[in-house]
Amino acid sequence: MSKIGFTTTIPIEVLYAAGETPVDFNNIFISGPEPMRQIQEAELAGYPRNVCGWIKGLYSTALNSPDIRRIIAVTQGDCSNTHALMETWEVEGKEIIPFAFPYDRDADLLRLQIDKLIQTFETNWGEAEAQKRRLDKIRTLAWEIDRLCWQENKVTGWENHFWLVSCSDFEGNPAEFADKMKVFLAQARQRKSLAANQAGSDREVRLGYIGVPPINPKLYNFLEQHGARVVFNEVQRQFSMPFENVDLLEQYRLYTYPYSVFERIRDIARETELRKLDGIIHYTQSFCYRQIEDLIIRRKLKYPILTLEGDNPTGLDARTKLRLESFLEMLRER
Numbered sequence: 001m002s003k004i005g006f007t008t009t010i011p012i013e014v015l016y017a018a019g020e021t022p023v024d025f026n027n028i029f030i031s032g033p034e035p036m037r038q039i040q041e042a043e044l045a046g047y048p049r050n051v052c053g054w055i056k057g058l059y060s061t062a063l064n065s066p067d068i069r070r071i072i073a074v075t076q077g078d079c080s081n082t083h084a085l086m087e088t089w090e091v092e093g094k095e096i097i098p099f100a101f102p103y104d105r106d107a108d109l110l111r112l113q114i115d116k117l118i119q120t121f122e123t124n125w126g127e128a129e130a131q132k133r134r135l136d137k138i139r140t141l142a143w144e145i146d147r148l149c150w151q152e153n154k155v156t157g158w159e160n161h162f163w164l165v166s167c168s169d170f171e172g173n174p175a176e177f178a179d180k181m182k183v184f185l186a187q188a189r190q191r192k193s194l195a196a197n198q199a200g201s202d203r204e205v206r207l208g209y210i211g212v213p214p215i216n217p218k219l220y221n222f223l224e225q226h227g228a229r230v231v232f233n234e235v236q237r238q239f240s241m242p243f244e245n246v247d248l249l250e251q252y253r254l255y256t257y258p259y260s261v262f263e264r265i266r267d268i269a270r271e272t273e274l275r276k277l278d279g280i281i282h283y284t285q286s287f288c289y290r291q292i293e294d295l296i297i298r299r300k301l302k303y304p305i306l307t308l309e310g311d312n313p314t315g316l317d318a319r320t321k322l323r324l325e326s327f328l329e330m331l332r333e334r
Contacts, residue, residue: 001019001020001021002020002021002069002070003020003021003022003023003065003067003068003172004020004021004022004023004068004070004071004072005023005024005025005062005065005068005070005071005072006022006023006024006025006071006072006073006074006169007025007026007058007071007072007073007074007078007079007082007085008024008026008074008077008078008079008168008257008258009024009168009238009239009255009257010022010072010074010099010117011114011117011128011248011252012135012168012169012170013128013129013131013132013135013248014114014117014118014121014123014128014131015121016131016134016135016174017118017121017123017124017127017128017130017131018121018122018123018127020121021172021173022169022170022172023065023068023169023172024168024169025058025061025062025065025071026054026057026058026168026213027165027166027168027169027171028061028065029054029057029058029060029061030057030213030215030217030313032061035057035215035313036312036313036314037060038056038057038060038061038064039053039056039057039060039312039313041060041063041064042055042056042057042059042060043056045059045060045088047059047088050287051081051287052079052081052285052286052287052288053215053285053286053310053311053312053313054079054212054215054285055079055081055082055085057215058085059085059088059089062089062094063089063092068094069093069094069095070094070095070096070097071086071089071094071095071096071097072097072098072099072117073085073086073089073096073097073098073099074099074100074101074258075098075099075100076100076101076102076103076258077100077101077103077257077258077259078101078257078258079288079289080289086098097117097120099113099116099117100113101113101252101258101259103259103260104259104260105253105259105263107249107253110249110252110253111249114128114248114249114252125248128248129247129248132247132248132251134174135170135174136241137178138167138170138174138177138178138181139167139240139241139242141178141181141182141185142163142164142167142181142240143240143242144185145159145160145163145164145181145184145185145188146160146164146233146237146240146242148185148188148189149231150206150231150232150274150275152193153193153194153195153204153229153231154188154189154191154192154193154194155188155194156194156220156224156229157207157209157220157223157224157229157230157231157233158217158220158221158230159184159188160230160231160233160236161209161213161217161220161230161233161236163181163184164233164236164237164239164240165213165233165236165239167239167240167241168239194229195229204227204228204229205227205228205229205278205279205328205331205332206228206229206231206275206276206277206278207223207228207229207230207231207232207277207278207279207280207281208230208231208232208234208268208271208272208275208277208279208280208281209230209232209233209234209280209281209283210232210234210235210264210268210280210281210282210283210297211234211235211282211283211284211285211290212235212283212284212285212288212290213233213235213236214283214310215285215310215311215312215313216310216312216313216314216315216316218315218316219281219283219308219316222316222321222324223324223328226324226325226328227328228328228331230281231275231277232271232272232275232277234264234267234268234271235257237271238255238256238257238267239257241254241255243255261293261296261297262296262300265296265297265300265301268280268297268301269300269301272301272303277303278304278331278334279303279304279305279306279327279331280301280303280304280305280306281305281306281307281308281324281327282294282297282305282306282307282308283308283309283310284307284308284309284310285309285310285311286309286310286311291309294307304327304330304331304334306323306324306327308320308323308324
């Protein structure tokens with residue numbers, strides 16, 4: 001069994017079917033003790049300052065993981081900078097395995113991509129489907145954590161973010177990860193409602209968080225200190241593959257993140273109504289092409305939206321804090 005790194009969510013069922021251990025470099029980078037140092041190392045190696053902090057973090061994380069020799073890089077459906085990232089890794093001796101999500105969700109093209117992955121790792125569709133059934137049982141635990149967050153108010157926004165985003169690789173050990181979730185669920189069910197007033201307002205403000213996971217998770221604590229809570233984490237929820245009774249191919253067709261923004265907007269609108277959100281925070285990463293999608297999201301979603309731009313994992317700056325406070329005040333007045 002060897003570790004296989006990857007740049008964003010891919011069909012990990014194939015890796016588990018082959019007896020490999022998937023590792024999401026994003027989770028390793030941002031949960032490490034010094035994520036800012038990883039970015040600085042990439043800049044010292046020659047990465048420009050005006051390149052996404054996630055890309056620089058992934059570059060250094062991979063180089064600081066000598067036990068991971070092979071990396072699956074998503075060449076379509078994620079960051080456009082991944083192509084150059086792949087080449088800089090290859091120069092450093094890493095073996096690159098490309099994977100592409102077809103823009104139009106074409107089933108034949110997606111099947112071809114999964115087929116290539118299956119052949120590369122010398123397994124088969126039957127084994128991959130069997131792993132999907134195993135992982136789906138674990139995913140239901142993540143869905144329950146999400147439900148406890150938005151429906152029963154017993155899980156914080158950051159806790160919901162953490163468990164959902166970790167479903168991208170199940171921390172490399174699905175059985176142990178499931179045990180951890182079961183312990184957390186038992187504790188969360190015993191809690192009183194977290195929707196109690198924390199900041200002297202009439203009631204807690206319910207927020208949705210859309211866009212790529214934040215490079216600065218301190219956002220969640222700041223919001224809760226000001227009487228608001230994120231009860232919908234869009235992309236993180238997608239990492240948990242919240243689709244029941246579908247096969248492997250259809251699961252990765254329904255997964256919204258790598259396709260057009262319009263698929264995401266339909267999902268966001270549905271969940272906004274279901275979860276009775278007061279407003280939405282749209283997070284965009286500095287120097288990311290997805291910033292352009294903000295203008296489409298604002299035209300298509302008729303909800304109060306605050307767009308926040310993040311760069312490095314150095315904490316919330318004063319301007320961002322002021323904008324968040326003003327947004328919450330506006331929502332309360334509504």
